[in-house]
Amino acid sequence: MLRPMIFPSGFVTSRLRLRPIAAGDAEAIFAAYARDAEVTRYLTWRxxxxxxxxxxxxxxxxxxPAHRTYVLTDPDGGSAFGAFDLRAPAAGHLSFGYVLARAHWGQGLMTEALTPVVRWALARPGIWRIGAVADIDNxxxxxxxxxxxxxxxxxxxxWLVHPSLSAAPRDCVSYAAVRD
Structure with missing residues (x-):
């Protein structure tokens, strides 16, 4: 039997705070990116x-028990402008997904969010792999x-249906980091 994964309460970088999503984040998420067709183009939801x-x-x-969704905010904890989902689909493995409001694209913020998550994951005993997929065109x-x-x-x-692009599954590229 798999033990439940214990995810950190958050991550902080010089420009970001990742904190657990909360019911009060819905308005900011809707306004910032959830209704934006360009942002959701390569996601698994419309x-x-x-x-x-x-x-x-x-x-x-x-x-x-097997996932935690974080919202991305500025370091002071302002309104959510992105999200990062961390999942434990199997023993020793983590996967993730992310989304970022278009107004924040091109600033390196998602790389800044992902990098400490990868470091944290591979430093945990029993975690051997962290990875995700991206649509072939993303x-x-x-x-x-x-x-x-x-x-x-x-x-x-x-591999995955991206409903904004096609009703049929699309090819995806797999990326991972592993611990030796």
């Missing part, structure tokens, strides 16, 4: 049409993972 949809998403993202996400020290492993054919 843009939200209403605040109610975002509230349901946030409620489902509140901590579970060059920006692939670059984030490369800059954070993950290595491209290969293409997973027909």
């Amino acid at each position: 843009p939200h049409a209403s605040l109610h949809e975002t509230e349901a998403f946030v409620a489902a993202s509140i901590d579970g 060059i920006a996400s692939a670059r984030v993972m490369q800059k954070a020290g993950l290595v491209r492993e290969g293409i997973l054919r027909r």
Whole structure:
């Protein structure tokens, strides 16, 4: 039997604070990125049409035994402008996903968020691998993972549905960092 993963209460960098998502974050998430079709283009969910949809998403993202969703804020803890989901799908493995409001693209913020998460994960006893996939056309996400020290492993054919792009599964590129 797998023991529940114990995720950290947050991460802090020079420009970011990652803290656990809370019900009160729904309005900021909806306003910043959840309804933006360009932001959600490569995600596994469509843009939200209403605040109610975002509230349901946030409620489902509140901590579970095998995942923790963090919101990205400035270091002082202002409004959420991104999210980072950390999951423990199997013993010894972590996976993640992330989203960032378009107004914050191109500033290196997601690499800044991912890098300490990778360091934390690989320093934990019993964690041997952390990885994620990016749609074959999502060059920006692939670059984030490369800059954070993950290595491209290969293409997973027909791996994930990105409903804003296609009803059929799309090819994804797998990236991971492993502990020796």
